[in-house]
Amino acid sequence: MSEKEFEKERVKEIIAECYIKGYSKAKIMARVHNLTGEKMYPRKLNRLLSEILESWGENSTIEDQKIMRALELKKIDALEAELWQAWEESKSLDEGGGDARYLSEIRRCNEQRSKLLGLNINHTAMENTPTTVVWNERKSYGTDDKTNRGS
Secondary structure, three states, rough: OOOHHHHHHHHHHHHHHHHOOOHHHHHHHHHHEEEEEEEEOOOHHHHHHHHHHHHHHOOOOOOOOHHHHHHHHHHHHHHHHHHHHHHHHHHOOOOOOOOOHHHHHHHHHHHHHHHHHOOOOHHHHHHOOHHHOOOOOOOOOOOOOOHHHOO
């Protein structure tokens, strides 16, 4: 990979990160300029953003719903990575084991990812449903039934 291609990929990474975080186009252009020194114009930003969105939808038919799902998954991944980092930092600052709120938010990320992927289980419906536990135990310790009955 040439240096020019490497720089283009770096700019695309910055654009993707900003896009996932919901930055405006003006803010994305300013961030690219601040981090790389490259002057970014709206037309160039749009072209690079199109390339990014296309690459996220590769190996599938590009439909709006799939692109949106991929985008939302990327957002969740980025947020979860930040939360894990914050959790690790909170553990080093707090002798009690860290701030559990980060773990709660990480769990929410996992729940959201599961819903987007169609893997969600409706926990509220399960909580409101009465459950019946049936205990059916049959002891068998490698001996015949006569021994277990005391014959």
